[in-house]
Amino acid sequence: xxxxxxxxxxxxxxxxxxxxxxxxxxxxxxxxxxxxxxxxxxxxxxxxxxxxxxxxxxxxxxxxxxxxxxxxxxxxxxxxxxxxxxxxxxxxxxxxxxxxxxxxxxxxxxxxxxxxxxxxxxxxxxxxxxxxxxxxxxxxxxxxxxxxxxxxxxxxxxxxxxxxxxxxxxxxxxxxxxxxxxxxxxxxxxxxxxxxxxxxxxxxxxxxxxxxxxxxxxxxxxxxxxxxxxxxxxxxxxxxxxxxxxxxxxxxxxxxxxxxxxxxxxxxxxxxxxxxxxxxxxxxxxxxxxxxxxxxxxxxxxxxxxxxxxxxxxxxxxxxxxxxxxxxxxxxxxxxxxxxxxxxxxxxxxxxxxxxxxxxxxxxxxxxxxxxxxxxxxxxxxxxxxxxxxxxxxxxxxxxxxxxxxxxxxxxxxxxxxxxxxxxxxxxxxxxxxxxxxxxxxxxxxxxxxxxxxxxxxxxxxxxxxxxxxxxxxxx
Numbered sequence: 108x109x110x111x112x113x114x115x116x117x118x119x120x121x122x123x124x125x126x127x128x129x130x131x132x133x134x135x136x137x138x139x140x141x142x143x144x145x146x147x148x149x150x151x152x153x154x155x156x157x158x159x160x161x162x163x164x165x166x167x168x169x170x171x172x173x174x175x176x177x178x179x180x181x182x183x184x185x186x187x188x189x190x191x192x193x194x195x196x197x198x199x200x201x202x203x204x205x206x207x208x209x210x211x212x213x214x215x216x217x218x219x220x221x222x223x224x225x226x227x228x229x230x231x232x233x234x235x236x237x238x239x240x241x242x243x244x245x246x247x248x249x250x251x252x253x254x255x256x257x258x259x260x261x262x263x264x265x266x267x268x269x270x271x272x273x274x275x276x277x278x279x280x281x282x283x284x285x286x287x288x289x290x291x292x293x294x295x296x297x298x299x300x301x302x303x304x305x306x307x308x309x310x311x312x313x314x315x316x317x318x319x320x321x322x323x324x325x326x327x328x329x330x331x332x333x334x335x336x337x338x339x340x341x342x343x344x345x346x347x348x349x350x351x352x353x354x355x356x357x358x359x360x361x362x363x364x365x366x367x368x369x370x371x372x373x374x375x376x377x378x379x380x381x382x383x384x385x386x387x388x389x390x391x392x393x394x395x396x397x398x399x400x401x402x403x404x405x406x407x408x409x410x411x412x413x414x415x416x417x418x419x420x421x422x423x424x425x426x427x428x429x430x431x432x433x434x435x436x437x438x439x440x441x442x443x444x445x446x447x448x449x450x451x452x453x454x455x456x457x458x459x460x461x462x463x464x465x466x467x468x469x470x471x472x473x474x475x476x477x478x479x480x481x482x483x484x485x486x487x488x489x490x491x492x493x494x495x496x497x498x499x500x501x502x503x504x505x506x507x508x509x510x511x512x513x514x515x516x517x518x519x520x521x522x523x524x525x526x527x528x529x530x531x532x533x534x535x536x537x538x539x540x541x542x543x544x545x546x547x548x549x550x551x552x553x554x555x556x557x558x559x560x561x562x563x564x565x566x567x568x569x570x571x572x573x574x575x576x577x578x579x580x581x582x583x
Contacts, residue, residue: 155508158518158528159349161356166337166365169356170518170528171349179345180511181253181352182242183261184519187333189313190236190306190374190453198278198313199329201234202321205278207241208232209270211263219256226252234311236298237453238523244512247346251355254341258359261334266323278318285312289394292385293462293562297396300381301458301560306374328369336363342519345511376456380558382573386566392444393470393565397477398460399557404452404524410500410537411549412450412459417496418484418546419448419461431495434461434480442469442476454524459553460560467567474561474576482583485550490543497538504534555583 156172163169188200208230210216223230228245230253241261243253285291295310302308312318341360343352378400402408420432423445429435438446446463461477507513508531521528558577563570 155531158530160528161349161353163336163353163356163361165361165363166335167356167360167363168340168522169343169349169353170340170522171343171347171352172514172518173347173349174345174511176345176511177247178244178511179247179250179253179343179347180242180244180515181250181257181341181343181347182240182515182519183257184340184342184523185239185241185334186237186338186523187239188235188237189309189311191333192306192309192313192329194309196317196321196325196329197309198311198317199321199325200239200333201311201313202274202278202318203326203329204232204234204239204241205274206266206270206326207260207264209274210265210267211259212265213259213263214256219260222252222256228253230256236307236309236311238520240516240519242512242515250343250347250351254352254355254359262359262363266326268323271321271323271326275318275321278312279315282312282315282318289390289564290462293394293396293564296383296385296562296564297398297458297460297560300383300562301378301398301400302376302456303379303381305377307376307453307456332367332369334363335365335367336360337365338523339363340519340522342515342522344514344518373454376453378456378557378560380560380577382561382570382576383563384568384570385562385564386568387564388566390565392464393467393563393568395463395465395470395473395561395563395570396460397474397559397561398458399481399554399559401450401457401459401553402452403455403457404520405454408549408553409452410534411541411545412452412457413500413503414493414496414538414541414546415459415484415550415554416448416450417499418488418492419480421445421447431492433483434477437476437480438463438473442472467565467569470563470565471569471571474559474570475579478559478576478580479583481550481554482580485547485555488543488546488550493541493543493546497541501535501538504531504538555580 156174158170158172161169189197192199208216208219210219214222223243226245226249228243228249230243232239232241241257243257245253299308339360341352341356401412418432419434420429422429422435422439434446443463443465446461448461449459451458463473465473507517518528561570561573561576
């Protein structure tokens, strides 16, 4: 059993709060700039595929973008995941995803596999903290069959006792694989301290005792509560026809209940600043994350955090330092083997931070150097830096259009989090009005006025006292 050392600040300056409850986002006026005469949306963006949307009488949503491809991606995005569980049932969403492919009332597992193989298609699923997704990549002519299969596994899975026991063993093996992945372990620990006391702290697989005890009744209860029409979106992109998808949705999903008969409440959200050390003498490197509270998907400042992510950048030992990133130039001087900037948004809150792979000698400097760079962004970031970062963000948004799955992913997620599809032209407009002053405001509001969550794992951990980091932040 590992001995974990969790530290929270003994005292904080008045501008810091060890546990920050997310407030309702304030209204911004930035969107008024979209109609500014100085703003010019590239005409190519206005000619791209339009998102067609239809809502059935039971609240089930169909959204698609028709293309000229021979292949198509179709899938069902569901507004549920591990953060919608409780301590006793944590792991049910992921367990259910595994069982969906093990046979239905109409198809055995073997028949399901043969049917997908004969189409030359791919059938996949994933569970995250806030979403569960089942999707298929097929030829356009096979979209009706793919939707039939998706509807079948979502609504008619047998969930037999024998299948449950087989998957229990499979998930326990998967857990061992996750536990051997340092990055997975680090991010699970980060969530456990950053969101302590809330369901976002749960892991996706759940604890071992839950995996061993989850039963058919738990699975059926989860389906009745969360697999409802009002929380589902059927998404298609590529070689699809919207009207055909609507007809298929009516046929296969039209009888789903709009909402759950069980009491259901959105999970609470809050952020806690603290520090966790995880000794592991088997590791040669030291892994360290410094993260702060950020915004959710629907917040007006979401794109600003994408710009901040691009400003800080990424680096590993096989690359030359990015001269456009102050952090890259600093950490690449023998202090780390690699670092990655991440932004992980959820419905109403998010995590923004830096993941570093370093050594025990350099570890004491890492949190301090990171918060110093965050402070610099709040005061001295230049217009040229911001424009360079915006170009990176814009390129990443445009490149997503080359893959029908990525298009589906964006449509599905946006409907679950925004209630609509944000056109690329709107994203361009919102990105264009972000300047150095906007970046400074957001960096000051979120990066400099929040006690961070710090996680370190490895041998010979020697992080400085957490209170000293807090004092340093207050002095910047």
